[in-house]
Amino acid sequence: MTGMRKAAWVLCAAFVLAAFATGATAFAKDKPAELVLAVGGENEEGFDPLVGWGQYGHPLFQSTLLKRDVNLNIVNDLAESATLSPDGLVWTVTIRKDAKFSDGAPLTAEDVAFTFNKAAEAAGKTDVTALKEAVATGPYTVELRLKEPQITFVGHLVTLGIVPKHAYGEGYGRNPIGSGPYKLVSWTEGQQMVVEANPHYYGKKPEFTRLVFLFTGEDTSFAAAQAGKVQVVGVPSSLAKQQVPGMVLRRVKSVDNRGLMFPMVPDKGEKTPTGFPIGNNVTSDPAIRKAVNYAIDRKALVEGVLEGFGSPASGVVDNLPWEQTSARFTDNDPAKAKEILAAAGWKPGSDGILEKNGVKAEFTVVYNAKDSLRQNLALAVSGMLRKIGINVVPKGVSWDEIKKNLTHSNVVVYGFGDHSPLEMYKLYHSRGDLNIYNAGLYKNPVVDQNLDKAMAAPSFEASIPFWKAAQWDGTTGFAVPGDAAWAWMVNLDHTYFIDENLDVGVSQMEPHGHGWPITANIEQWTWKK
Numbered sequence: 119m120t121g122m123r124k125a126a127w128v129l130c131a132a133f134v135l136a137a138f139a140t141g142a143t144a145f146a147k148d149k150p151a152e153l154v155l156a157v158g159g160e161n162e163e164g165f166d167p168l169v170g171w172g173q174y175g176h177p178l179f180q181s182t183l184l185k186r187d188v189n190l191n192i193v194n195d196l197a198e199s200a201t202l203s204p205d206g207l208v209w210t211v212t213i214r215k216d217a218k219f220s221d222g223a224p225l226t227a228e229d230v231a232f233t234f235n236k237a238a239e240a241a242g243k244t245d246v247t248a249l250k251e252a253v254a255t256g257p258y259t260v261e262l263r264l265k266e267p268q269i270t271f272v273g274h275l276v277t278l279g280i281v282p283k284h285a286y287g288e289g290y291g292r293n294p295i296g297s298g299p300y301k302l303v304s305w306t307e308g309q310q311m312v313v314e315a316n317p318h319y320y321g322k323k324p325e326f327t328r329l330v331f332l333f334t335g336e337d338t339s340f341a342a343a344q345a346g347k348v349q350v351v352g353v354p355s356s357l358a359k360q361q362v363p364g365m366v367l368r369r370v371k372s373v374d375n376r377g378l379m380f381p382m383v384p385d386k387g388e389k390t391p392t393g394f395p396i397g398n399n400v401t402s403d404p405a406i407r408k409a410v411n412y413a414i415d416r417k418a419l420v421e422g423v424l425e426g427f428g429s430p431a432s433g434v435v436d437n438l439p440w441e442q443t444s445a446r447f448t449d450n451d452p453a454k455a456k457e458i459l460a461a462a463g464w465k466p467g468s469d470g471i472l473e474k475n476g477v478k479a480e481f482t483v484v485y486n487a488k489d490s491l492r493q494n495l496a497l498a499v500s501g502m503l504r505k506i507g508i509n510v511v512p513k514g515v516s517w518d519e520i521k522k523n524l525t526h527s528n529v530v531v532y533g534f535g536d537h538s539p540l541e542m543y544k545l546y547h548s549r550g551d552l553n554i555y556n557a558g559l560y561k562n563p564v565v566d567q568n569l570d571k572a573m574a575a576p577s578f579e580a581s582i583p584f585w586k587a588a589q590w591d592g593t594t595g596f597a598v599p600g601d602a603a604w605a606w607m608v609n610l611d612h613t614y615f616i617d618e619n620l621d622v623g624v625s626q627m628e629p630h631g632h633g634w635p636i637t638a639n640i641e642q643w644t645w646k647k
Contacts, residue, residue, distance in 0.1 A: 147364075147619050149645040150349065152312075152328040156339035157352040157614070159331070159634045160311070164291020165302070167279035168233070168240045171291065174536070175628070175635035178313070179220075180279025180296030181321075183211055183230070184272070188626045188639070190537055192276060195321075196225070196297070200275060206267030206576060209275065212259050218318035219282045220301035227254035232283035234262055234274075245544065245551070246274055267574050269581045270540035299324050299641055308333055322641040331634075336490060349617040350636065354491045355427035358613035365615040370636065372628040373438065373535040375431045376495055377606035378483065380407050381527055382558045394523040396559070400481050401529060403474075405462030406508070407602040412458065413506045414499055415450035419608050423494045427613050431606040433589065433597055440539050440582050442589035445597035455506045464507070472507035480509035484524050485531040487514030492531040495607055525557040535609075535630040539585050543569050546588065546596045546603065560603045564594050612636070619646045 165171045167180055176185070185195040194200070200211045217225040234252035237244045248268040253261050264271060285295045294302055299321060300313040315327040332339065336354055343351040343362050351365075358367060381398035388396040400406055416430030430449070435441045464472040464479055472479035483499065485492035496512035503510050510529075520530060534541055534555075543550070547569045550556035568588040575581035589597040596603045612628050614636060623642040628635040 147617075149619075152330050153326045153350070153620075153643075154330045154332065154342075154348040155350040155634075155637075156332040156334055156342060156348050157350060157634055157636060158333075160308070160333040161291075161633075162307075165294045166291030167277075167281060168237045168244060169291065170244060171294075172279045172633065173244065173277050174630045175633035176638045177277075177279035177296070177298060178300050178634065178637055178640075179294040179298045179302060180281065181217070181298045182277060182279055183213070183275040185276060186537060186626060186638075188624045190626060192272065196230075196280060197275070200272075202272075206269070206574075207264050209262040209264075209271065210259065211262065211275070214320060215258055217297050217320050219285070219295050219297050220316045220318060221282070221285065221295050222318055223282060223284060225280060225282070225297050226257050227260040229280055229283050230254070230260045232286070233278065233280045234260075236281070236286070237274075237278060244274065244278055245540075246278070267576075269573055269575050269578055270538050270543065273536075273538040273540050276537075300329065303328075324641045325644050326640075335488065343615050349620050350622075351615050352636070353613050353615060354489075355424040355610070355613055356490060356494070358427055359425055362615045364618055366618050368614045368616045368622070368625075369427060370612040370614070370625045370628050372610055372612050372630075372635075373435075373537065374533060374610045374612065374628065374630045375434060375436070375535045375606055376492065376531060376533045376608050376610065377431065377434070377604045378410065378499070379525075379530045379532045379558050379604055380602075381529070382560045382601075382603060385527065390523065390526060392523050394527065396526040398481060398527050398529075399477050400479055401558075403462065404602060405458050405464065406479065407605065408598060409455035409458045409506060410499075410503060410508065411598045411602050411605045412447070412449060412451045413455040413508075414502055414605060414607060416607055417450065418502075419495060419498055423491065423498055424608055424610065427611040429609045431609045433606055434534060434545060434604065435539065435542055435585075435589075436606075436609055438539075440542070440585035442586035442595070442597065444592075445590035445595065445599055447598050452506050459506065466507055470507060471509045478509065479507060480511065481529050482511045482513050483529045483531060484513050484515055484520055486517050486520070488516075491610075492533075496531055499607070521553065525553070526559065530557065533610075533630055537627075537629055539572070539581075542585065542588070543573065558603065560596065560601070562594060562596065562601055564591070565596050565601075568595075620644075621646055 182195050183197040184192050187193050196213045198212045231252040231254045237246040238249040248264045250263045250265045299319045301316045303312040303314050305311045311331040313329045339351050342348045380401040383397040384399050384402040385397035420428050432446045464474045467473040483496045485496050500510040544555035548561040565588045568584045572581040572584035589595045590599050594600045621644045623639050
């Protein structure tokens, strides 16, 4: 090898090594035959919109009457038009005539009416309880008639995937047929799902005709990314500062938050159907709930647990148009927390833990054991509250255990966050879903009235003052100055590693992470040449 050729080889080798070291290879890769994603979101209940699939993010297999664009504006999807009657009681929707299900059957107004009526019967997570009836008034026109005006009902037109009347029944969730951009090919539960482009989809044909979703844990998914086995992987913020060869970090803003749900009623000996207690004699004291809120250092949680990928949360609807900003408060104030507790009669015991009437200021915070982010939040908050004399015991268990047995008597690390105030209604109205949304059994008649007035408002703009008053009206509300029904901690940025040759377009601000929100614009994804 001549001196010049040797120098050129060394230079070339150094370049390649540097490229791998920084994860910034300059070489375009061939487009893969299939796109592999590890973004969580396996729905154990199946992919049935009538029991909640698609509530957060696009349902993928099904299409919806309306959808949100990148700026969260509501635009048509299946619908060619959707209008609300002046009395707020009837949505009239005209759908496109070229829509077909993945089995080739045409999608008509009968399918839309069937979907909404079935959803109302199911009374599941879709909560279409305001619907009186859905009636097909023509082949492509349907009326959604409401029992009473509900200003957030439009959210169901955005999120409820339309199912086929001719093919819906038991087992649908594990063999979904829809009119969305993809159809299910196979699903090995707990492992992976294979989907292919729906040949009958009426919208823009996706460039990637075959997708594989991996249902692996955080560490396994990240290892697959490092090994170059996936093109998109969702990672917790604790891994987002890592370097992955050939991939780039994508940080997406969200309305996804994490908070501590407090049991609001005392333990009076009542039991759940499975024999577990209802209520908590510590968190039913508003002084405890307020003190927890003031003592938590949310900025430290963002920096220490989220690695900076998020922001402190003062409530459930931070920075949304219906946030009551006057309910915001200054946290990381242990002195104020101690004052509140002392004024309420909580005094230090021999071990430094506060006591009142023979009850120690201690409770268990349960979290999904498979979620390291929730675990780290629980651990960090435990340390913060110990400084004001509250003993917190973090405990990781399964979601199934939390939902069936523990949610009414323990503080739970839950996550919510949606593009609609409907979720706020479910969380804080006494008629809310008591199994998940209002598991703490919160009830305040004034809050109920304000939420009801918001729902019955003649326009969304007119509803906003009532959404705000429900949080805090100057006298009462569910926010910290009022009942302090939750201690919201952080708002997340969603973090993904994406193959550097994959262009996923512009992402909308994502809702809560259940489902696959990053795929909302998947028809726009392309492979860089």
